Amino acid sequence: MRKIKQVVPLGNLKVGGENPIWVEAMARNHPGDLQAFARELIEVQKAGCEIFRVAVPDQRAVEGLAEMKKKSNMPLVADIHFNLELGIKCIKLGVDAVRINPGTIGSLGKLDRLISFTQEKGSTIRLGANTGSIPKKFSEKERVSALFDSMEEMVNFLESKKFNRIILSAKSTEVEETIEIYRKLDQSFSYPLHLGLTEAGEGWEGVVKSSLAVGTLLREGIGDNIRISLTNDNPVQETQVAWSILRSLNLRKRGIEIISCPTCARKKGNVVSLVKALREFFSWFPTSTPLKIAVMGCEVNGPGEAREADLGVAFSPRGLVLFSQGEILKIVGPEEMFIELIKLIRDKEVEGGTEP
Ligand code: SF4
CATH class of the missing domain: 3.20.20.20 (Dihydropteroate synthase-like)
Structure with a gap:
């Protein structure tokens, strides 16, 4: 308190x-x-x-x-x-x-x-x-x-x-x-x-x-x-x-927060470089709705492990799996991922955020 x-x-x-x-x-x-x-x-x-x-x-x-x-x-x-x-x-x-x-x-x-x-x-x-x-x-x-x-x-x-x-x-x-x-x-x-x-x-x-x-x-x-x-x-x-x-500490929220898995032998792609790219891209990104985006190394465990994230990206042999609160939304290629994430962020903004 x-x-x-x-x-x-x-x-x-x-x-x-x-x-x-x-x-x-x-x-x-x-x-x-x-x-x-x-x-x-x-x-x-x-x-x-x-x-x-x-x-x-x-x-x-x-x-x-x-x-x-x-x-x-x-x-x-x-x-x-x-x-x-x-x-x-x-x-x-x-x-x-x-x-x-x-x-x-x-x-x-x-x-x-x-x-x-x-x-x-x-x-x-x-x-x-x-x-x-x-x-x-x-x-x-x-x-x-x-x-x-x-x-x-x-x-x-x-x-x-x-x-x-x-x-x-x-x-x-x-x-x-x-x-x-x-x-x-x-x-x-x-x-x-x-x-x-x-x-x-x-x-x-x-x-x-x-x-x-x-x-x-x-x-x-x-x-x-x-x-x-x-x-x-x-x-x-x-x-x-x-x-x-x-x-x-859940005391304030702001902008896009990137969380990510530590990676392990199950990973299906380069989590480290994707996290860096997303963090750089979204550090300046204007949004009225603070959101958490997860980057996970595999589609089998990733979406479930990052269930608390508003949005997420998991590597899979079929491409990048986009998910929201643990539910898989679609699979995209690396070139479409940013555009698709931005669309999903804008959708979340319409739904309304939780700015404290
Ligand atoms: S999400 Fe997949 S790659 Fe990442 S730590 Fe968990 S099991 Fe390993």
Whole structure:
């Protein structure tokens, strides 16, 4: 059961309450490199990103971000690190939120001007702590307590200024610590929680660590938006992984999901290359009805094994067997398969979907 938090606006979205668990990604490009930044934003939005966090290291980044704000309706979160003046500029120019790290901000009094501009503009503050930057005064404590205390101090300070459009995150590099700190935040505060594991790493190792931490918390009903931190040069993959986690837990549905059998000696064709081709083709495919398509290696076991799929393709000596919910519909050649699948998807759209 989802733990219901207070609702906090973030641009045109609302975070918390019973709103969807939003997918966030982080820009890799400098926002001042307008073309590259715009391309990245369009690609990541197509992949399903709903909130875009952007590092703002200098004035050029502020200007790029402001430019992008005019063109995109996706909520933008400016990560200002320790430069509060850059944060104030971003807020003045209409950026939806600033991310503040309690570990790099220094004395709390310095936040006064930023808080008052953020208040005035109706923008949001995400407090984002992580184990890599625990404030000195808490550094003697064990890491979970230190993170928690630094967050609590910041929350108390913002509340003392009557500021409550707050989203909280506190990330560790360790799965167990991340789970523990978020459980504490959940028990202690009513503000929505942005989940993630920091410095998860590259490739499947990063995916596994993030999935364990974020997945465990989501299963406990904790979390209102998620970001999967992966080391690579493109935020599309972290967006796809975030969606995979949400889909796997039946928390959200979106687009076409490809599932497939592991293959074995009974396979009658190249499952691996067909899965790759379908995944690539359908990753950008517009559909109003989220669907699951199964790719199975043989017609004898495949349709039955993938009975839960809305549609499926199974290899057979006679061609590709198309099926729906375990029932065989027709046999087609490889060249007709995409067209036939698209027709079947459109039929399902007419029948109506189950977008949560
Ligand atoms: S569907 Fe067929 S090929 Fe795939 S794992 Fe099952 S038995 Fe093997």
